[in-house]
Amino acid sequence: MRKYLTAIFFGLLLCVSACYSFAIASSAPAFAKSPVSTAKAPAGELRADQFMFGYTDQTGKKILGLMGDPSQKHPSPKTLTSVLYAPGKQFSVTYVKHQASTRKSNGSQSAHNFINDEGELYRLTYASNKLNVNESVLLMTKKAFEGHTLLSFQSVQKGKFSPTTIHAIEKAKNRKVASQGLIATTDKGTQIGLVKFAQGNGKPLASLVLVDKSGMVFEDFIGNNDSQSTWRVDDGGEISAEYFNLLFASYSKAGYALGVEWYGAEGSNLSVIQQKGAKFRVVTETGRYQVY
Structure with a gap:
């Protein structure tokens, strides 16, 4: 809440x-x-239930998905299997769990507050992959961009x-x-x-x-x-x-x-x-x- x-x-x-x-x-x-x-x-x-925005932690290997406005249609977290990041590149991701906020959270949706923020937690599937720290990204389903170039x-x-x-x-x-x-x-x-x-x-x-x-x-x-x-x-x-x-x-x-x-x-x-x-x-x- x-x-x-x-x-x-x-x-x-x-x-x-x-x-x-x-x-x-x-x-x-x-x-x-x-x-x-x-x-x-x-x-x-494209459909709203194919996407979820998120941001990366201080390692660039974890992502916290943001549910956003509860009135919008949202995807099931487990259906999001890839992360899209600027400039239009993507990595495979694995869903970990729903992360609850802690008493130490200051409400900021940023890397320094990542472990205290609430959201859907993901990790990059392959250890060799890495994103920029504190980067805004887009999580997506497998067929989200079907028919797209x-x-x-x-x-x-x-x-x-x-x-x-x-x-x-x-x-x-x-x-x-x-x-x-x-x-x-x-x-x-x-x-x-x-x-x-x-x-x-x-x-x-x-x-x-x-x-x-x-x-x-x-x-x-x-x-x-x-x-x-x-x-x-x-x-x-x-x-x-x-x-x-x-x-x-x-x-x-x-x-x-x-x-x-x-x-x-x-x-x-x-x-x-x-x-x-x-x-x-x-x-x-x-x-x-x-x-x-």
Whole structure:
């Protein structure tokens, strides 16, 4: 119960106004249309009961799975057999047990509090494998990405969209770009980045943008007029590509899918999102509270 209260509290503090509604530019690729309720789910459609976010301990060999919001559909812990980590790589894992929180826990979901935190405990199956310490990861079932191609990508620290792309973004959103930067680039040339738009008469706006050779896909983050907490608590009115980390990128007949970590002052917002018609839907999401 204590962990659920912490998760709910953190969830309220996370995105001030992050909106998972995507707009597709007129030049966007023709993705698969949303199925009607009576139709069979398209191949490659991801489900919440296939995934669980987690984080690693101080050895990089253990993972604590986070159940997150109790209202969401969750997988059975024993069905999760692999861990996916940035940049889209994976290791085999073995379920150990449910770990209860201790009196020494300070509520932080981080490596220094790992042995005191509550969650589903896993270990890397092979001793030769090792993850980064205190890393956010995604646990998954054996067939979670059936029908998908996991895209190879590189994180980009100082990359930028080209002037031509920025012009197209400004035309699509009818707003000037104030700042921008790349988050990752796939081996096929698809770019994922973050743009912050100049303040106009409306609310503050930033967008996660996916650009491929056919067009653009936007995920809009609509802020508020609080200069100290515009998009996230205590963000100082700033949002940039450096605040985002891509865990994976994939493509299937159902469209693109991304695993996104958004860093904030008190922790990370973690989400799996997938293309559905003209928008992206949230497959699963949670918050990882990391205030010490």
